[in-house]
Amino acid sequence: MKNSTFSRKRRWLSAPYVIWMLLFTIIPLCIVIYYAFTDSVTGAFTLSNIGGILDYATIFLRSIWLSVAATLICLVVGYPVAYAISQMKPNMQRLLQLLIMLPMCMSFLLRTLAWVALLEDTGILNNVITALGLSPLPLIRNSGAVILGMVYNYLPYMILPLYSAISKINPRLIEAAEDLGCNKTRTFTKVILPLSIPGILSGITMVFVPAVSTFYISQKLGSPGTVMVGDIIESQFKGAYNPNLGAAMSLILMILIFLCIGVTNKVTANDSEEVAN
Amino acid sequence: MNHELIRLENLTMEFEGTRILDNLNLTIENGKFLTLLGPSGCGKTTTLRIIGGFLTPSSGTVLFDGKPINDIPAYKRQINTVFQNYALFPHLDVYDNIAFGLRISRLKEDEIDRRVTEMLRVVSLKGFENRSVASLSGGQQQRVAIARALVNRPKVLLLDEPLGALDLRLRKDMQNELKRIQQEIGITFIYVTHDQEEALSMSDTVVVMDSGRIQQVGTPEDIYNEPANAYVADFIGESNILDGTMLEDYKIRFFGRTFDCLDKGFTPNEPVDVVIRPEDVDIVDPSEGRLCGTVTNVTFKGVHYDTIVNFSGFKWLIQTTDFHPEGSRIGIRLNPDDIHVMHKSEYSGMFGDYSSYSAEYDEIAVAEESEEE
Structure with missing residues (x-):
């Protein structure tokens, strides 16, 4: 009795957030869905917007491939870093965590523009290269530069969940693996890696989701050949002025992201159930 | 049969200027249930971890079957450990936990199956093969930990306060169970505890330790009836x-x-x-x-x-x-x-x-x- 009144009272504490969500997430989402299924001129129901996305299939595929590549690079680069940090003394761990988060304190736009300055044909890197008597390299306006920009911007989101998962592994489990005959390599593959799966999955989600919907990085570091979904959605609202098609694209992108999160959560949930104790 | 299996010679362990083990000498015979008994900080767990290969002594030698094993890493020693709080692998079920060591040594699956099934019988956990370890009670997890170690047929089983987390009733049952298992398997058990009653009721040999030194080695009766000094007399009973x-x-x-x-x-x-x-x-x-x-x-x-x-x-x-x-x-x-x-x-x-x-x-x-x- 007492409990239920208490929880009823407490429930009201969430009211501001519920209202916020309703006003700025649920209602806009409904508007997006409405636009996606209506004609831009007549306002009648239509599937042509969704169908129209097929013209942009290559861009969708490219977005997925570029962000998958960036996510994998983040994983490969981030895992050893996260592992190394987890093995250090507590003070060092805190310091390095801070350093990893430091770029996140700097404006995203500024960080991307800084890369433009570095990679440009007449940029800092190419100036160094030409000064050494070599011919300048095409460092910018290609997929590589876009992937680099995404890796640079999203790497902390990979390292932090990985670090948190790895540092939670009970050191006795590692000793137990050694006790049962595992050398360093097999201790890693049989115990450390399986136990860091929740971190790997949340890292993948945290990098892939913003990467696949990014638009600024590809504009600044890419070329017309590396346009991503985020860019064409932006252009539907700003340049081409076809918000209905833009809404349809956003919707499909959102569904793709949901699918990704859904799969991740399903695997993580099964896994964390076992890891819980 | 009762030949010397492990000998610790002049074992000294220092950590950040503190002497944890002070010139320890001990001979452990094959097939015996030996207990390292002492209060917190007496060096008993350190001694066990040195034998297991998880710590390297500052000086002194660990001999196994007459050969020094100081430089042999834990994974190559014919020794298995039952850890405090068990350290079962949370990502594996009961069967896979027990089979872990056998899979690492690349045994054939039918051999693994035979030995895991046999071990489940020894620790009375038949029917628990596919349970997740998190769903087990403390006593059951304890049994899995013992089975996971014993299935590898080590020459020595190290047990680090394995009953510490169990309630009194269960602890008594597990004491009998451990003694039974040790007698059935017939290998050396080196058991660490601060509980003198546990030590007296299970051991063939009790080693009473304090301040990194051995105070007395003897049968439970010796230790109780003929304590070597005031420390032992007070600690035991x-x-x-x-x-x-x-x-x-x-x-x-x-x-x-x-x-x-x-x-x-x-x-x-x-x-x-x-x-x-x-x-x-x-x-x-x-x-x-x-x-x-x-x-x-x-x-x-x-x-x-x-x-x-x-x-x-x-x-x-x-x-x-x-x-x-x-x-x-x-x-x-x-x-x-x-x-x-x-x-x-x-x-x-x-x-x-x-x-x-x-x-x-x-x-x-x-x-x-x-x-x-």
């Missing part, structure tokens, strides 16, 4: 420890009286510590007693009464099934085999006086123990 003088062989003098005893080999008139176990004292009528005292405190303990008796200023603990009320005058009699004589040691005078005894002592002691590591 209850003891009244008195100052005495060994007049000659079989003659001991304390409290101004001379008693017959069974000890010999001391220098004439050597000052010694005398141990008298509370349960060995016979209470008689004051007129018949060798010593007479006044009861100052009585606590009912179930099987017996803890009776504190004041003998001219020195208080003894006497355990008796007869009730003697506070304030009554009693006499005591001591048989020669009730008196245990020990050489003086650094621990003399530190233990065995019940002057400040109170029933709360037991509770304080229990609380201190549970804080361990």
Whole structure:
């Protein structure tokens, strides 16, 4: 009795957030869905917007491939870093965590523009290269530069969940693996890696989701050949002025992201159930 | 069959300037249940971890089957460990946990299956193969940990306070279970505990440790009946420890009286510590007693009464099934085999006086123990 009144009272504490969500997430989402299924001129129901996305299939595929590549690079680069940090003394761990988060304190736009300055044909890197008597390299306006920009911007989101998962592994489990005959390599593959799966999955989600919907990085570091979904959605609202098609694209992108999160959560949930104790 | 399996030679361990093990020497025979017993910080767990290969001693040698193994990593030793709090792999079920070591040594699946099934029988966990380890009770997790270690057929099983996390009832059951398993498998068990009762009831050999040094090695009976010094006498069971003088062989003098005893080999008139176990004292009528005292405190303990008796200023603990009320005058009699004589040691005078005894002592002691590591 007492409990239920208490929880009823407490429930009201969430009211501001519920209202916020309703006003700025649920209602806009409904508007997006409405636009996606209506004609831009007549306002009648239509599937042509969704169908129209097929013209942009290559861009969708490219977005997925570029962000998958960036996510994998983040994983490969981030895992050893996260592992190394987890093995250090507590003070060092805190310091390095801070350093990893430091770029996140700097404006995203500024960080991307800084890369433009570095990679440009007449940029800092190419100036160094030409000064050494070599011919300048095409460092910018290609997929590589876009992937680099995404890796640079999203790497902390990979390292932090990985670090948190790895540092939670009970050191006795590692000793137990050694006790049962595992050398360093097999201790890693049989115990450390399986136990860091929740971190790997949340890292993948945290990098892939913003990467696949990014638009600024590809504009600044890419070329017309590396346009991503985020860019064409932006252009539907700003340049081409076809918000209905833009809404349809956003919707499909959102569904793709949901699918990704859904799969991740399903695997993580099964896994964390076992890891819980 | 009972040949030497492990020998620790001059083992010293220092960590950040603190000496954790001080020149430890110990021989462990094959097939024995040996217990390292001592309070928190005495070096028992360190010793176990050195044998397991998880720590490298600062100096000294670990010999296994006569060969030094200091430089052999844990994974190459024919030794398995049951860790404190079990350290079961949370991502594997019961079967896969037990099969872990066998898969690492790349045994054939049918051989693995045979051995895991056999082990599940030994630890009475048949039917639990596919359960997740998180769904098991403490006692069941304990059994999985034992099975996971034993299935590899090690020559030695190390157990680091394996029953510490279990409640009293379960702990008693598991004590019997462990002893049964050890006798069935017939390999050496090296067991670490701070619980003297556990040590006495399971072990073939008890090694009492304090401050990184071995205080006494012996059978449970030796340790209890012939403690080597005041520390051991106090740590194992209850003891009244008195100052005495060994007049000659079989003659001991304390409290101004001379008693017959069974000890010999001391220098004439050597000052010694005398141990008298509370349960060995016979209470008689004051007129018949060798010593007479006044009861100052009585606590009912179930099987017996803890009776504190004041003998001219020195208080003894006497355990008796007869009730003697506070304030009554009693006499005591001591048989020669009730008196245990020990050489003086650094621990003399530190233990065995019940002057400040109170029933709360037991509770304080229990609380201190549970804080361990």
